Amino acid sequence: MSGDEASSYNNPNEVWLHGKGAWLAYILLLVVLRLAFASVPFLSVPVSFTLTNVVHNMLSFYLFHLMRGTPFVSADQGESARLTQWEQIDAGAQFTNTRKFLAAIPIVLFLLTSHYTEYDPVLFAINFVSLCIVMVAKLPQMHKVRLFWFFGRKFVDHEK
Amino acid sequence: MNNSISHLCFFQSLPLIILKLDATQTHRVYYCCCIIVLTLHFPPPLRLTQRMSAADADMVAQLSLLEIANLLLAKLLSYVPSLPSHGPIFELLHHAFYEAPAYHLILEGLLVLSILWLVVRKSDKSKDKGPKLTAKEVEEIIAEWQPEPLVPVSGPEPVVVPVVQGPAAAFVQIDGQKKINLASFNFLNFVGNKKVEDAAVTSLKKYGVGSCGPRGFYGTIDVHLELESKLAKFTQTEEAVLYSYAFSTVASVIPAYSKRGDILFVDEAISFPLAQGVLASRSTVKYFKHNDMADLERLLIEQQREDAKLAKKAKLSRRFVVVEGLYANTAEIAPLKRLVELKWQYKVRIMLDETFSFGVLGDHGRGITEHFGISPEDIDIMTSSLEHAVGSIGGFSYGKTFVMDHQRLSSQGYCFSASLPPLLASAALCALEAMEKSPDMFTTLRSRSKAIHAKLSTALGRHLVVSGDASAPMKFLTVKQTKGRAADEALLDLIVSKANDKNVVLTRARYIEDYERVQRPPAIRIALNIGHSEGEVENAIRDIAAAADEAAKAHSS
Structure with a gap:
């Protein structure tokens, strides 16, 4: 799937994200998360849906945008060790299918959530803020940008 | 039911x-x-x-x-x-259109639009692919294509080198004439040495020509191990690692230790193999002026300030100072004492290339550490060659075992090259034994170098300048009154050919100019050999001076 990429090697840390199976698994995990919250008896529908949305966004923000490095050895002399998972996708190319899919998921989830929360302003605010955080992090303008000190040391691009 | x-x-x-x-x-x-x-x-x-x-x-x-x-x-x-x-x-739609607040509807509309935009937007990747071509269009483009010539049509004249019959020893046969060879790096006259030759032939008869594999893959033969332990003993270090080619030794040792994100402090005048190693390491490179320790210290202080800002990153990166013992490009000796002081003060490691200093400097030919009386333990990584003073082929790296051992799995030149042909290892062993037995050859070489330096300066003073350290066995002769690069090169080429007519073989120092960081001035490079008697060298100097006079006259007219 990534044979037409500009890079001459596959980054084992991100190639699995291209698979349609991975996308399906993502959606199924989301459904499982939703059902897990739905099965807690004392949670109302709006609260359980909000929890689903916020937990999903927090997890994806941590895994895609905060955590850096490579569990598997990549063939780039450690270049991707300083990149987040999101930055490693498709060797940094923007608006690829994988990126589009991963960006569409939180939006759709937010739309569903806002209906099932019955437009409660407090829940809306929580959901919207969590959506904004993950969507801003996915913007091409934020590629290799490190915002706050607690997100780690400054990014120094050796390529330039 | x-x-x-x-x-x-x-x-x-x-x-x-x-x-x-x-x-x-x-x-x-x-x-x-x-x-x-x-x-x-x-x-x-x-x-x-x-x-x-x-x-x-x-x-x-x-x-x-x-x-x-x-x-x-x-x-x-x-x-x-x-x-x-x-x-x-129904509830969903009812909610959306009758109960949801207006801001909500607008936001949702925007979000739905953003999804549509995402779906429709082309990937940045697809831009590179270009338009799809039909088979006919592809053939048209191929037919239209005119290949460029493989070599430039016009360019510098090809280098014409004399053809030598027999070994490139102290004296060579060119066109049936016996000529004195001042062009080859054969300081200790091991090329053409009968004993070394015999050792190589004996080894050839025993092992055959090649070793048929890299060191880690059936390519290790007893003479390799013998030579490694001999080299370690000779250099008074714990371990030596043998390579099959001197160029690839230093060019793969540097990237074996210094990776992307590490920092190399590199002397501007380093020779081509070192420059290739520095390039291959992908490290951050900071150049200091040739042999200028004040400039190096300035860079180190600068680095210290940067490290204070990014302490976490600084902890992760390695730093090396890359120097040569005796510079191939300038024949200058590195100020190693000051370098070792700086090493301890600023916590950097030293990578020292002894290609030209090994077998030349020091009373026992151990190189620049012996020359300055510094323990080899103070230098972290050393590399050297068997192709210069030792007169064989190959290279080696030496130092502490726990540092050297890393190369046996991580150095490209060691892991992925067929090992040194055993006959060359035997030749090197024989030469090393001779070096051990008679260390007076090093003092002879040095005193000869100093004497010749003075004689060259006086004999050639009118047209040429002799540069390099007086005790270095190679001398650079540059043009005194330069008239531009091309004119100087023409003059020097003329001197070389006139000297050749007088049975003195010289060569110009040649560089791949596009790859040199600092352009070296055009120069004739003289390499001494203890195989020449003092009288023979004096005659040669006289001939060179005469050739220079003739060439200068011809050139100015």
């Missing part, structure tokens, strides 16, 4: 139930249980019949697949008319 069919429908419509997420809490728990039951009792229609009454089961069993599908469809469709009053989709 009705009951069982509705059960059937219930299980078949599980996907619908999962979507119907706004059920009451008890329902939700029930749905979850249903999913588990479904997965445990697959396939459901068969299992269900067992739990039905006998009559119902019979009836279901008699139904064809098509009939079951029809029943299911009918059940599903029965939900549709209920939508306007109390179905979930």
Whole structure:
């Protein structure tokens, strides 16, 4: 799937994200998360849906945008060790299918959530803020940008 | 019957139930249980019949697949008319258009648009692909294509070198004439040495020509191990690692230790192999002026300040100072004492290339460490060559075992090259034994170098300048009154050819100019050899001076 990429090697840390199976698994995990919250008896529908949305966004923000490095050895002399998972996708190319899919998921989830929360302003605010955080992090303008000190040391691009 | 069919429908419509997420809490728990039951009792229609009454089961069993599908469809469709009053989709739409606040509707509209935009937007990647071409268009483009010549049509004249018959020893045969060789790096006269030759021939008869594999893959032969331990003993270090080619030694040792993100402090005048190693390491490179320790210290202080800002990053990166013992490009000796002081003060490691200093400097030929009386333990990584003073082929790296051992799995030149042909290892062993036995050859070489330096300066003073350290066995002769690069090169070439006529073989120092960081001035490079007697060298100097006079006259007219 990534044979037409500009890079001459596959980054084992991100190639699995291209698979349609991975996308399906993502959606199924989301459904499982939703059902897990739905099965807690004392949670109302709006609260359980909000929890689903916020937990999903927090997890994806941590895994895609905060955590850096490579569990598997990549063939780039450690270049991707300083990149987040999101930055490693498709060797940094923007608006690829994988990126589009991963960006569409939180939006759709937010739309569903806002209906099932019955437009409660407090829940809306929580959901919207969590959506904004993950969507801003996915913007091409934020590629290799490190915002706050607690997100780690400054990014120094050796390529330039 | 009705009951069982509705059960059937219930299980078949599980996907619908999962979507119907706004059920009451008890329902939700029930749905979850249903999913588990479904997965445990697959396939459901068969299992269900067992739990039905006998009559119902019979009836279901008699139904064809098509009939079951029809029943299911009918059940599903029965939900549709209920939508306007109390179905979930109706509620959703009703909410959206009548109860949701306006800002919500606008936001949702924007979000839906953003999804559509995402779907429609082309990937940045697809821009590179270009338009799709038909087979005919492809053929047209191929037919139109005119290949560029492999070599430039015009360019510098090819270098014409004299053809030597026999070994390139102290004296060479060119066109049947015996000429004195001042062009080859054969300081200790081991090239053409009968004893070394015999050792190589004996080894050739025993082992054959090649070693048939890299060191780690059936390519290690006893003479390799013998030579490694001999080199370690000779250099007074713990371990030596043998390479099959001097160029690839230093060019692969540097990238074996210094990686992307590490920092190299590099002397501007380093020779081509070192420059290639520095390039291959992908490290951050900081150049200091040739042999200028004040400039190096300035860079180190600068680095210290940067490190204070990014302490976490600084901890992770390695730093090396890359220097040569005796510079191939300038014949200058590195100020090693000051370098070692700086090393301890600023916590950097030293990579020292002893290609030209090994077998030349020091009372026992151990190189620049012996020359300055510094323990080899103070230098972290050293590399050297068997191709210069030792007169064989190959290179080696030496130092502490725990540092050197890393190369045996991580150095490209060591791991992926066939090992040194055993006959060359034997030749090097023989030469090393001779070096051990008679260390007076090093003092001879040095005193000869100093004497010749003074003699060259006086004899050639009118036209040429002698540069380099006086005790270095190679001398650079540059033009005194330069008239531009091309004119100087022409003059020097003329001197070389006139000297050749007088039976003195010289060569110009040649560089791949596009790859040099600092352009070296055009120069004739003289390499001394202890195989020449003092009288022979004096005659040669006289001949060079005469050639220079003639050439200068011809050049100016």
